[in-house]
Amino acid sequence: MEKRLFLFGGLAAVAATGCARQSEAPARPMNILYIMTDDHAYQTVGAYGHPISRLAPTPNIDRLAREGMLFREAFVENSISAPSRATLLTGVYSHRHGQTTLSYGIMDTTLVHFPELLRAEGYLTAIFGKWHLSVEPKGFDHYDLLWDQGEYYNPVMRTPETGGRYVRQEGYATDIITDHALAWLDARRDDDAPFCLMIHHKAPHRNWMADLKYLDLYEDVEFPEPETLFDDYATRGDQMRQQQLTIDRHMGYAFDFKVEELKDEPTLQYIHDSWDIAMSTLTPEQRRVWDDSYGRKNRDFLADRPEGKELLRWKYQRYIHDYCRTIRSVDDQIGRVLDYLEENGLMDNTLIVYTSDQGFLLGEHGLYDKRFMYEESFRTPLVMRLPGGVRGDIAEMVQNIDYAPTFLELAGVAVPDDIQGVSLLPLLRGEHPAGWRRSLYYHFYEYPAEHMVRRHYGVRNDRWKLIHFYNDIDQWELYDLQEDPHELRNLYGLPEYAAPRREMTDELVRLQTQYGDTLALRRNGRVTAANGN
Numbered sequence: 001m002e003k004r005l006f007l008f009g010g011l012a013a014v015a016a017t018g019c020a021r022q023s024e025a026p027a028r029p030m031n032i033l034y035i036m037t038d039d040h041a042y043q044t045v046g047a048y049g050h051p052i053s054r055l056a057p058t059p060n061i062d063r064l065a066r067e068g069m070l071f072r073e074a075f076v077e078n079s080i081s082a083p084s085r086a087t088l089l090t091g092v093y094s095h096r097h098g099q100t101t102l103s104y105g106i107m108d109t110t111l112v113h114f115p116e117l118l119r120a121e122g123y124l125t126a127i128f129g130k131w132h133l134s135v136e137p138k139g140f141d142h143y144d145l146l147w148d149q150g151e152y153y154n155p156v157m158r159t160p161e162t163g164g165r166y167v168r169q170e171g172y173a174t175d176i177i178t179d180h181a182l183a184w185l186d187a188r189r190d191d192d193a194p195f196c197l198m199i200h201h202k203a204p205h206r207n208w209m210a211d212l213k214y215l216d217l218y219e220d221v222e223f224p225e226p227e228t229l230f231d232d233y234a235t236r237g238d239q240m241r242q243q244q245l246t247i248d249r250h251m252g253y254a255f256d257f258k259v260e261e262l263k264d265e266p267t268l269q270y271i272h273d274s275w276d277i278a279m280s281t282l283t284p285e286q287r288r289v290w291d292d293s294y295g296r297k298n299r300d301f302l303a304d305r306p307e308g309k310e311l312l313r314w315k316y317q318r319y320i321h322d323y324c325r326t327i328r329s330v331d332d333q334i335g336r337v338l339d340y341l342e343e344n345g346l347m348d349n350t351l352i353v354y355t356s357d358q359g360f361l362l363g364e365h366g367l368y369d370k371r372f373m374y375e376e377s378f379r380t381p382l383v384m385r386l387p388g389g390v391r392g393d394i395a396e397m398v399q400n401i402d403y404a405p406t407f408l409e410l411a412g413v414a415v416p417d418d419i420q421g422v423s424l425l426p427l428l429r430g431e432h433p434a435g436w437r438r439s440l441y442y443h444f445y446e447y448p449a450e451h452m453v454r455r456h457y458g459v460r461n462d463r464w465k466l467i468h469f470y471n472d473i474d475q476w477e478l479y480d481l482q483e484d485p486h487e488l489r490n491l492y493g494l495p496e497y498a499a500p501r502r503e504m505t506d507e508l509v510r511l512q513t514q515y516g517d518t519l520a521l522r523r524n525g526r527v528t529a530a531n532g533n
C-alpha cells in the first residue's frame with residue numbers, strides 16, 4: 001500500500017485546520033469541490049481495478065485517486081438517494097434526520113446543513129444538479145437544481161432567480177450541470193473568499209440514457225459477467241425471492257433496454273409509462289439520432305431473439321453498455337472541471353472529492369439497483385485529493401456520515417456535537433487514529449415501494465455481516481465475507497456459527513444504542529433500561 005507525502009504550496013491551509021504540520025505562510029482556508037454522481041458503482045471506477053473498468057476506463061476520476069487517496073472501504077448508511085443526500089448535509093443517520101425514504105420520510109428542518117456553517121465562516125457556497133430532498137436548500141449562495149430525479153436530455157432546472165420555476169435547458173444533463181458549476185466558479189474569480197462547490201450529477205441513474213455522441217460507444221466490447229449473474233438464491237430468505245429488481249424479470253424492454261419495438265411486452269406498469277416520459281424530452285432531431293442508433297443495434301437482436309440464460313446475458317450486456325456510456329460523460333466533465341482548476345491555479349488549495357450517493361448492483365445476484373446491504377450497494381466509490389495530504393489507499397472503514405465533519409474541520413469550523421460521523425482529515429494526513437471504528441451500521445426503510453426490497457438493518461465488520469429483514473417478515477442473514485465474499489451462503493441458522501452470530505448481534509445492539517436507533521432496537525426486541533428506550 002503506497003503512502004507518499006504529497007506536498008503542495010497550499011500546506012498553509014492544512015495548518016488552518018489545527019494539524020501538527022505548521023507553515024510560515026498565513027493560513028488560507030481550503031476550497032472544497034464535492035462531486036457526487038447518482039448510482040455510480042465502484043465496479044466501474046478504474047481506480048478500484050474491477051475488470052469492467054478496464055474496458056470502460058475513467059481516467060479523470062483515476063487521476064484524482066492517483067494524486068490523492070482512494071478509500072477502499074467506503075460505505076453509505078442507507079443505500080438510496082434522498083436519505084444519503086440528507087446524511088451528506090447533516091452528518092447523521094437517517095433515523096436522526098428523518099429523510100428515511102425517498103417518498104414518505106420528512107427531513108427535520110431544524111437540523112443544520114454543513115454549508116450553512118461554512119457560509120457563516122465566509123465561504124461562498126453553491127450546488128448544481130440533483131437535490132431530491134423534501135426540504136429546500138439551506139446555506140447556499142446559489143443553486144441550480146434538477147426537478148426530482150432529473151432528465152438526461154434537455155432537463156428542467158430551477159435557480160433562486162427563477163423563483164422556484166423550472167426552466168428547460170437545452171443539452172445533455174451531465175454537461176449542463178458542469179456548465180453551470182464552471183460559470184459560477186468563473187463569476188467568483190476575483191473574490192478572495194474560499195468556496196464550497198457541490199456538483200451533483202444525475203448520471204448514471206436509471207434509465208441510463210447516454211449522450212447522443214456516445215450512443216455507440218463500447219458497441220464492440222463484451223463486458224465480463226459477474227460471477228453471481230445466475231444466482232439461484234438458495235439459502236436466502238423470502239426477501240430475496242420477492243424483490244423486484246432482477247435484470248431478467250424487472251426491467252422493461254423499452255425503458256431499460258431501449259428496444260422500443262418490444263414496448264408492449266408485459267412488464268411492470270410503471271415501466272411502460274416511464275419510457276414515454278423519458279423519451280418525451282428529446283427534440284425531433286435528437287430522437288432521430290437515437291432511433292437510428294438503437295434501431296441498428298436492435299435489428300440483430302430482434303432477428304434472432306435469444307432465450308433463457310442467453311437472453312439474460314444479452315440483457316446484462318445492453319444494461320452495462322448503456323450504464324458505462326453515461327459514465328463516460330461524467331468522467332469527461334470531471335476532466336473539464338480539473339482543467340478549469342488547473343488553468344486558474346486552484347489545484348493547490350482545493351480539496352476535491354469524488355463519490356456517489358450509493359453503490360449499485362451491476363448484475364451481481366442477477367440484480368440491478370441498490371437498497372440491499374449487500375456489498376455492491378452498501379459500498380460507494382470515494383476518492384479525495386487533498387493538497388498537502390498523502391497519496392495512497394485508505395483501508396479504514398468510512399461512511400457518508402463522515403463527510404460533513406470532514407469539511408467543517410478542514411474549514412476550521414467547530415464540529416457540532418450532534419454530528420454522528422467523524423472527520424476523515426487524520427486519514428488524509430496519513431494518520432491511523434487508534435480506536436477508529438471497526439464496524440458499520442446500516443438501516444434501509446423504503447418498503448413497501450418500487451422494487452419491493454424489505455426493510456432491513458445490519459452490522460458489518462471486516463469479517464462478518466449480519467442483516468435483519470423486518471416489517472412483514474422476520475428473517476436474518478449472516479455472511480462470512482472472508483470465505484464467501486459474494487454473499488451466497490447465509491449461515492445464520494447453522495449451529496456451528498452460533499459464536500459469530502452472537503458476537504455480531506451484540507455489536508448490532510451496541511451500534512443501535514450508540515446511534516440512538518430506537519425503532520430498530522424495538523424491532524430487535526433489545527430495548528432495555530440501559531439503552532434508555
Ligand code: SGN
Pocket residue numbers: 038039079080081082102149205206207270271274369370450451
Ligand atoms: C426511480 C427508479 C428506481 C430507483 C429509484 C431510486 N425508477 O424511482 O429504479 O430505484 O428512482 O433511485 S425509474 O423508473 O424512475 O427509473 S435513487 O437513486 O433516487 O435513490
Ligand code: CA
Pocket residue numbers: 038039080081205357358
Ligand atoms: Ca442514487
